[in-house]
Structures are given as C-alpha cells and as structure tokens.
Amino acid sequence: xxxxxxxxxxxxxxxxxxxxxxxxxxxxxxxxxxxxxxxxxxxxxxxxxxxxxxxxxxxxxxxxxxxxxxxxxxxxxxxxxxxxxxxxxxxxxxxxxxxxxxxxxxxxxxxxxxxxxxxxxxxxxxxxxxxxxxxxxxxxxxxxxxxxxxxxxxxxxxxxxxxxxxxxxxxxxxxxxxxxxxxxxxxxxxxxxxxxxxxxxxxxxxxxxxxxxxxxxxxxxxxxxxxxxxxxxxxxxxxxxxxxxxxxxxxxxxxxxxxxxxxxxxxxxxxxxx
Numbered sequence: 001x002x003x004x005x006x007x008x009x010x011x012x013x014x015x016x017x018x019x020x021x022x023x024x025x026x027x028x029x030x031x032x033x034x035x036x037x038x039x040x041x042x043x044x045x046x047x048x049x050x051x052x053x054x055x056x057x058x059x060x061x062x063x064x065x066x067x068x069x070x071x072x073x074x075x076x077x078x079x080x081x082x083x084x085x086x087x088x089x090x091x092x093x094x095x096x097x098x099x100x101x102x103x104x105x106x107x108x109x110x111x112x113x114x115x116x117x118x119x120x121x122x123x124x125x126x127x128x129x130x131x132x133x134x135x136x137x138x139x140x141x142x143x144x145x146x147x148x149x150x151x152x153x154x155x156x157x158x159x160x161x162x163x164x165x166x167x168x169x170x171x172x173x174x175x176x177x178x179x180x181x182x183x184x185x186x187x188x189x190x191x192x193x194x195x196x197x198x199x200x201x202x203x204x205x206x207x208x209x210x211x212x213x214x215x216x217x218x219x220x221x222x223x224x225x226x227x228x229x230x231x232x233x234x235x236x237x238x239x240x241x242x243x244x245x246x247x248x249x250x251x252x253x254x255x256x257x258x259x260x261x262x263x264x265x266x267x268x269x270x271x272x273x274x
Contacts, residue, residue, distance in 0.1 A: 024114055025122050032126040043134065050084050050138050058146060073148055078226045079200050081139045082161065082219055086196045088131030089165045093124040093172035094189050097179050117258055120176060124169050132158075151229035159232055160225055164218020166247035168196070171214060173254030177261030181268075214250055217242045 036043055057076070097120060112119055143150065175189050202210040203220035211217045221239060224230040232240075 021114065021118065021122075024119065025125075028119070028122045028126045029129065032123075032130055036130055043130075047134055047137055051141055054080055054138070054142055055145070058142075073146060074150060074227055075223060077139070077142050077146065077148060077150065078223050079197075079219065080142065081135060082164065082200055082215065082222055083196055084135045084138055085128075085131055085161055085165050086168045086200070086215060087193050088135065089124065089128050089168045090172040090175070090193060090196070091189075092127030092131070093120060093169060094175035094179060096120075096123060096127070097176035116262055117173075117255060120258070121169070121173065121255070124172060128162075128165060128169070132161075150226045153225055153229065153231055156225045156230070156232040157222065160218055160221045160243065163243050163247040164215055164222065167214035167218070167250035170250030170252070170254030173251070174257035174261075177254075177258035181261045181265045211242050212246055214246065217246055 057080070058073075142148075171192070175192065179189070196215060199213055199215040200219045202213055202216035203223070211220070217239065221230075221235060221243060224235075225232075
C-alpha cells in the first residue's frame, strides 16, 4: 500500500539505491571542487610557494652556474613540473589521512559501505586532478619567466605523468597506513618528498634497474615527450610496459601495506586514538 500524504494524495516512494563507486567518485571530486573554490587563498598560496622556490632555483642558479644552468634549463623545468605533481599526489593521501586522524573523523571513513581503502584512494585521485591543474599553471608561469619553449603533446603528457604519479600514490597509500598505526610521523612523511628529487633524476645515471623505481621511468619518458616531442605511440613497447608495471605494482604494494596497517591498528585498538 502506497503511503498517503496529508492532502490525501498518494506519494510515491522510490526504492533506495545502493551506493556505487561511480557515485563515490563523483562525491569526492565534488568535495575537492568545493574545497578549492571555498578556500582559494590556500590553493593560490601553494602555487605562489612553488613558484617562489623555482625562482630561487632559477635566478640563484643563473648567478652561480651561468651558462651551465641555461643549457639544462628545459630539463630542470620538466623535472620541477613532475616534482610538483609528485608532492601533490603523495601528500594527497598521506597528509590527508594524518589530518583525519588528528580531527577524529577517521572512523567515518572506516564505517562507509565501500571500506576505508577505496575512499582514501579515490580522495587521492580527486586531489591528483586538482594537482594537475595547479601544476599546469606553475608550468605555464615557469615557461613565461624563463622564456623557454617546450613541446607540449597534451595527451602524451597526461598519460605518462598520470602513470608516473600513480606509483607515488602507492607510496602515499603505504605512508597513510603507517600514519594510522603510528600517528605522528609527519617529519618522516615530509622527508620522503625530497627523495622524489633523486627518483626524478634517476634516468641521468643511465642504470637499467633504476627504471623500476617510482617516478624514474615516467621522468625519462616525460623528458623525451616535452623536450623532443615524442608521442605516446612512438615510445618502445618495453618502456610502456615498465611505466604501466611500476604504476600498477606500487599501487598494489601500497594498498597491501595500507590494509595491513589499518587491520593492525584495529587489532591493537588504536584506530581512533591520537
């Protein structure tokens, strides 16, 4: 029997729909959009800080190194662009989970029908979309400041950089799980961000096994795409296999570490403690 309203007319009540991952993805993307538009000063501040450090690198290096810096400027710009993406992707998960622990809102994520890990991962992906936008702005300003011209095959850059950053998301996943278990490890989390500089520079050493490290293969391919104009279909098949393999592999390892850490925290009864 259909429910009847106060006016005596029938009111149809729809059947409850189970929440799907598509709705979850839309919700976290919309949440990230709201944070961006409601707190624009914070977003602009991140761009200004990144450009400030690049200005120190560029103008300070030009005073010290002179022509040597000019000769390698294009590679520095590409590397710095990838570094801003990496830091944004890594902190998207690790710092966000650390904040949830401090705010005492971690249990809400655990109690969702999706589980903690999928929510955390999709929140990281949503922040990565925002990071792509802000890093693109930073790249444009860097090119304007230095007067440098780069090849910008947008599709290739998005695919290569996106797969490279997925490996960093895996690291952020693992770091977030450790943060759930041990709480205050912010100094160690921040230290790892500077390690990305070494990973991005790894292709310069021309050592084969370094390509399986996070960011290394993506850095090499992004340099070729933005300096030489190499398109995605022009890369050797082995390079693409390594890029995809490292992306999937590190996300899987990070997911496993995250699940282990959160289960360990539940077993010890410290999931909601701070």
